[in-house]
Amino acid sequence: MSSMGKKNLEKQNRTGxxxxxxxxxxxxxxxxxxxxxxxxxxxxxxxTLWEALTYQGHDKEHLYIQTLRLPRTITACLVGIQLALAGLLTQLTTKNPLASPHVFGINAGAALAVVFGLVVIKNVSLANSVWLAMIGAALGALLVGSLAGTGPKQYVRLALAGITIHFLLSSLTEGLIILNQHTTESMMFWLVGSVSQAAWTEVRMLLPFFAGGLLVFGFMLPSFRLLVMDDEIAAGLGQRVTVVRAISMLLVIVLAGSAVALCGPIGFICLIVPHIARALVGTNLNVLVPLTGLLGGNLLVYADLLGRFIAFPYDSPVGIVTAAIGAPFFIYLARKQGGTGKR
Structure with missing residues (x-):
């Protein structure tokens, strides 16, 4: 078989x-x-499930599905997609395979802002919680970036600064909750990461950020390919790397911040899903991005379903399930990167 024929066969196999x-x-x-x-x-x-999903009935069982389980499921899917894409974009922006909004203090900053608003402002609306979360996420990212600085060791310092700020902000959040238990008692479940309280209000609040984030991601996808290159090469091609990186981090803040505001700082989806997708399809962003989103939705939906049976008939926070899956994977990645000498 000629080399051209082999290439066509490989292309067909790849497409299949x-x-x-x-x-x-x-x-x-x-x-x-x-x-x-x-x-x-x-x-x-x-x-009964079919009747409820097609809105053919309105008795107690139908309303239970329509007002509780259905919005909870949709929220888990949307949040899983958002967190996975935010994680992929963080890894591309920082050129760090161990990067994620959770590890880099973005999720912790969002959580701290929401709890601070609940304690100080009180009676904070859902919409205001979302905006507070984004402000907190942005401040967390700026704090990490300022500590990391610039230079050849920037990506190493980013990881160290991110982990440090994550633990600092998480400690402040826990301190606020402990000192204001009468106000924040209901926040403990949310703080671990949970979609169990999601209703149609949360879905409607999340949809604009979800749809807008995906549109911006798709529009900027050609520019985001610059993040895969070395900065010197991209700059040599006349590309505005700094602007692209700033837009990408703003998109991470929107995707992760809105998700954290509604469901809490769910960990490890941002980290492990991009790696799974990359292992399956490589680094071609045209394929990697949609697969990352799909796998993120899968992981959080199934994690939420599993969480219902860990302590049945009581719900377990979905953050416990993702942490149980993600922690060993994170250790594996850290050992792999350390063993190969990669940063």
């Missing part, structure tokens, strides 16, 4: 694999969402 991968991921997400709507504390027959 990608088609299978995306179809499987999408089907898995649909099955997970269906299971999330059906299974939980209360038993729901398939017939």
């Amino acid at each position: 694999f990608l088609l299978f991968l995306f179809c499987t991921s999408f089907l898995g997400l649909m099955v997970g969402m269906l299971g999330s709507v059906k299974w939980g504390q209360a038993y729901v027959p398939w017939g």
